[in-house]
Amino acid sequence: MRPTDPIKLVADLLDLPIQDKEGRYCGIVDDVELSGSAGKEMRVAALLVGPGAYEGRLPVWCYWFVRKVAGDRIVRINMDKVNQIRSVVQLKCTANEAKLHAVENRARGWIPKGGAL
Amino acid sequence: MNPLEITLGIMTAVGGFVDISELVFAAQAGSIFGYALIWVFAVMTIGIMTFGEMSGRVAAVAHQPVFNLMRHRLGLKLGLVTLFASVVSTLITTAAEIGGVGLVLHYLTGAPYLLMAAVGALVLGASMWILPFKWIERTYGLLGLLMLVFAAALVAIHPPWDQVLGGFVPQIPPGLSEKELLKYGYFAVAITSAVLFPYEAYFYSSGGIEEEWGPKDLPNNRLTTTVGFALGSLLAIAILAISAQLFRPINVGPQIPGSSALEAAIPFGRAGLLAALLGMLIAIAGAAVETCMANAYSVSQFFGWEWGRHRKPWEAPRFTIAWIAFMVLALLIVLTDVDVMSLVEYAIVFSIVVLPLTYLPLMLLARDRNYMGQYVNGRLANGLGWLFFAIVTIAALAAIPLYLLTSGGQA
Amino acid sequence: MLRHCLPLILILAGCSKGAQADLPYIGEARSLAAEWASVNEQASRGHLTAQYVHTMRASVREQLRTSQKALSQPKSDYGEEIAALLKEPDSASPQQLLAHSTKLKQIEDSLESA
Numbered sequence: 331m332r333p334t335d336p337i338k339l340v341a342d343l344l345d346l347p348i349q350d351k352e353g354r355y356c357g358i359v360d361d362v363e364l365s366g367s368a369g370k371e372m373r374v375a376a377l378l379v380g381p382g383a384y385e386g387r388l389p390v391w392c393y394w395f396v397r398k399v400a401g402d403r404i405v406r407i408n409m410d411k412v413n414q415i416r417s418v419v420q421l422k423c424t425a426n427e428a429k430l431h432a433v434e435n436r437a438r439g440w441i442p443k444g445g446a447l
Numbered sequence: 448m449n450p451l452e453i454t455l456g457i458m459t460a461v462g463g464f465v466d467i468s469e470l471v472f473a474a475q476a477g478s479i480f481g482y483a484l485i486w487v488f489a490v491m492t493i494g495i496m497t498f499g500e501m502s503g504r505v506a507a508v509a510h511q512p513v514f515n516l517m518r519h520r521l522g523l524k525l526g527l528v529t530l531f532a533s534v535v536s537t538l539i540t541t542a543a544e545i546g547g548v549g550l551v552l553h554y555l556t557g558a559p560y561l562l563m564a565a566v567g568a569l570v571l572g573a574s575m576w577i578l579p580f581k582w583i584e585r586t587y588g589l590l591g592l593l594m595l596v597f598a599a600a601l602v603a604i605h606p607p608w609d610q611v612l613g614g615f616v617p618q619i620p621p622g623l624s625e626k627e628l629l630k631y632g633y634f635a636v637a638i639t640s641a642v643l644f645p646y647e648a649y650f651y652s653s654g655g656i657e658e659e660w661g662p663k664d665l666p667n668n669r670l671t672t673t674v675g676f677a678l679g680s681l682l683a684i685a686i687l688a689i690s691a692q693l694f695r696p697i698n699v700g701p702q703i704p705g706s707s708a709l710e711a712a713i714p715f716g717r718a719g720l721l722a723a724l725l726g727m728l729i730a731i732a733g734a735a736v737e738t739c740m741a742n743a744y745s746v747s748q749f750f751g752w753e754w755g756r757h758r759k760p761w762e763a764p765r766f767t768i769a770w771i772a773f774m775v776l777a778l779l780i781v782l783t784d785v786d787v788m789s790l791v792e793y794a795i796v797f798s799i800v801v802l803p804l805t806y807l808p809l810m811l812l813a814r815d816r817n818y819m820g821q822y823v824n825g826r827l828a829n830g831l832g833w834l835f836f837a838i839v840t841i842a843a844l845a846a847i848p849l850y851l852l853t854s855g856g857q858a
Numbered sequence: 859m860l861r862h863c864l865p866l867i868l869i870l871a872g873c874s875k876g877a878q879a880d881l882p883y884i885g886e887a888r889s890l891a892a893e894w895a896s897v898n899e900q901a902s903r904g905h906l907t908a909q910y911v912h913t914m915r916a917s918v919r920e921q922l923r924t925s926q927k928a929l930s931q932p933k934s935d936y937g938e939e940i941a942a943l944l945k946e947p948d949s950a951s952p953q954q955l956l957a958h959s960t961k962l963k964q965i966e967d968s969l970e971s972a
Contacts, residue, residue: 347511347748355752355753418511434752434753441764441768443759698888698959705914706896706914709896713900713905717906
């Protein structure tokens with residue numbers, strides 16, 4: 331499916347994993363940003379990735395807990411960065427270019443390089 | 448199809464089938480009810496074949512593991528509930544397995560149990576760090592073939608084969624009191640849980656992605672899940688049957704996991720004992736690794752992190768931190784000196800409650816032509832899948848009441 | 859007459875309820891005695907390693923003590939039987955240990971049928 335095709339938001343897009351152009355996992359479609367208005371054509375303008383995007387999707391107490399643990403950052407991925415949507419959302423860019431691997435890169439600092447076959 | 452790959456896959460499935468829960472419940476089931484619960488192992492093995500084949504097929508065709516697609520299917524809220532429940536139940540299972548590793552090392556060396564649990568966890572963690580996925584799976588799976596000593600022991604003790612075969616027929620033994628009926632029900636549910644542990648689907652499907660399966664690997668997947676799981680199940684049934692033959696007449700209802708090793712010591716002496724203990728050690732250790740990795744897979748896939756042991760540990764840092772954290776947490780549970788048998792009971796009960804949430808998305812995915820194309824479920828897979836989904840749902844509802852009413856099978 | 863018997867009936871009912879609550883521990887002790895007997899039987903035939911024998915005996919004792927502590931009626935006949943079992947030496951004869959197991963099984967069966 332191409333990003334410009336008609337889309338079923340929940341069935342086809344929400345909560346799909348995201349892979350960058352190198353095939354690396356870099357998040358989940360946690361929410362979407364729409365453009366347009368009621369009664370007119372609606373378009374998916376961007377994908378929203380990060381725990382901050384859970385706010386409208388979880389009970390208040392649950393989101394409070396998520397924020398305490400994981401923060402409330404949101405990364406916005408413009409639809410022009412999306413290559414195609416199938417069982418995974420494939421991006422046209424790398425995770426670093428999309429600013430999706432910030433936490434992963436920080437975590438990498440904790441892991442020694444060596445010893446693995 | 449590469450015959451060597453197929454053979455190794457089947458042998459790995461055989462050696463990796465039995466874990467501490469199956470060991471404990473097979474031995475107890477045999478000692479209490481004789482051969483009457485063999486059919487539950489047999490029937491539930493068909494269940495794990497069904498769901499195992501499905502999860503491998505989904506991985507090979509959709510190139511996505513179960514948990515990735517589970518969140519997409521269930522949504523965030525229900526997905527989080529499933530994730531939380533599955534992480535807790537699998538963590539308890541990991542703790543039970545690490546406790547089991549500690550116990551077996553204690554029986555082998557005489558060194559203190561808790562120290563051996565810590566040493567065992569360290570060695571397992573090191574193996575997960577150093578070895579790539581295929582070597583992890585093959586090492587524990589193939590060395591676990593030492594468990595074949597139980598199959599040999601069953602033949603050696605000349606059981607009443609007509610009664611053993613009769614155990615494959617679904618039955619409720621006649622003349623049971625109400626209390627015994629409840630206990631029988633509890634053991635049936637416990638065996639269901641032990642055979643159909645949710646972590647097996649997560650690990651197997653993630654493993655398919657790790658090994659970059661494609662549609663060409665589907666015949667291999669089918670053979671591994673049918674032949675491999677069937678032969679593995681026969682090992683668990685052998686443990687049950689030996690217990691029925693040797694333990695039941697002398698009123699042993701094994702309270703100590705180490706008693707299972709006597710099943711091989713009685714016919715084969717010291718060599719049998721050592722083979723049994725080493726086989727148990729590797730099988731339980733393999734299960735500890737699988738459960739730990741299954742939890743790391745689940746969390747990583749749910750939140751879209753980079754994951755997998757096909758990558759070096761620093762290439763998937765959050766996944767690496769996750770499995771280390773789960774290993775440490777499981778070890779900490781063991782170090783509270785909680786009884787390993789109690790951990791096994793909790794693992795069984797918690798896991799069965801999660802099972803419907805695990806297998807429903809898998810069923811929905813495997814039937815979805817948008818994901819699976821021509822490899823969508825056929826009538827047999829659909830029929831068996833829904834049948835076993837109904838069975839695990841009933842078992843999930845009955846598990847906690849039966850556990851309470853029978854005091855965990857002890858009353 | 860009933861008024862005189864009532865306290866006794868209530869005491870017996872209470873005792874019986876306590877004994878019923880102890881059934882899981884009686885079953886555990888019965889099995890542990892038999893497991894201990896199996897270990898000693900196989901050890902006498904040279905079928906086991908020294909470490910295994912030592913650790914299994916220690917595990918059995920530890921669990922028997924746990925079961926004993928959990929009893930609501932430690933002075934009962936089954937409580938005395940478990941205490942006697944714990945007094946056995948590590949290398950007690952399998953027959954002696956099985957005798958304890960059989961006795962506990964009889965008590966278990968009579969409580970279950972009560």
